[in-house]
Amino acid sequence: MQHFDLTSVTKDQDVIVFDGECVLCAGFFQFMLRHDRLARFKFVTAQSPLGQQMYISLGLPTEDFETNLVIVDGQVFQRLDAFAAAMRALPGLWPVLGLCRFLPRIMKDPVYFAVARNRYRLFGQRPSCLIPDAAVRTRFLPGGF
Template sequence: MTNTPQFSGRDLIVFDGSCVPCSGFFRFMLRHDRAGRFSFATAQSPLGQQLYRDLGLPSDDFETNLVIVYGQLHQRLDAFAVAMRALPRPWPVLSLCRFLPRRLKDALYFAIARNRYRLFGRQDSCPLPSPQIRARFAAGKL
């Protein structure tokens, strides 16, 4: 978890737009975040690229989604957990994964992340979202 003051008051999920499970996570969050708390950006977008570079993460191989809540940046399984905690019932129960030992969480996460294209395939393109969904995408620079 990293403090990112430039995001205070703005919750954001950055996901790999060509990754099938990552895009599935985006669609899940869009469907269940009825309050519209989260904005979204793909890792391939200018904002996503800037965040990955600023964090010293590869900007061409996205092994983690980024979730920013209350100005705090979360990665890997902790990102999933904090996103689940932000949703209405019953989804917060899934945030209990945050209590797993770090080594186990990272091992599980990276086992899937490093093999995600082989296991699930790759999306060639993102479908064009409706105007309501497009309004939830963060744009521009930090």
Template sequence: MLKRDQRHVFQFATAQSPLGQKLYRDLGLPTQDFPTNLVVVNGAVFQHLDAFAAAMRQLRGPWSLLSMCRFLPRLIKDPTYRLIARNRYAFFGRSETCLVPGPDIRARFAENGY
């Protein structure tokens, strides 16, 4: 998302940060094993495939078309999200190195989540 967010619309927080922990706790989600990413847009919190759709909707160009998945029935959305989440490394690959963020990227994290 850091790469695709050219307009710097998003601010990020790690799930382990105080803000991330509060969001997960407030939603009754586990605070050690994170079953979903969360996306907050105008105060509304989105989870699972709805979080992906909400994020894509904020991007420009062809990426915004992916937000259409929000119209899928939950019966399809939730299993699809879980399937992709479980197999994300097989689908998208895995990096052998971690990003070491510079000051410009660190500034985009709420509460200095890094």
């Protein structure tokens, strides 16, 4: 298998990798599209070839996605820290939600994993991966959907 360089793929771009079949995760994607008015973030679905390579390069499962990934300034964030990094990058009052990064890991990880493990049951699952329309495709990295 050829070596995959995550930093060369993101090329100094901020990126969000999300589960395109998860209604909660797709809702987060839609939220970010609406509130990222400067189009700072590019997107990748976890099910896409690029998403799969990204998860493999980080040693994460490629079928049951336990976390979204948020890459800001070349740093990869997972779980609640990913949400916090995304919120800190938005304009307005949204960065206040980034304060959740200061919660102790012993508190935030169990809550995050409880929601992640039950997200399909609690929020639903799309029958197939999200397919963006032509206007939204420009916000995805090549090979990202």
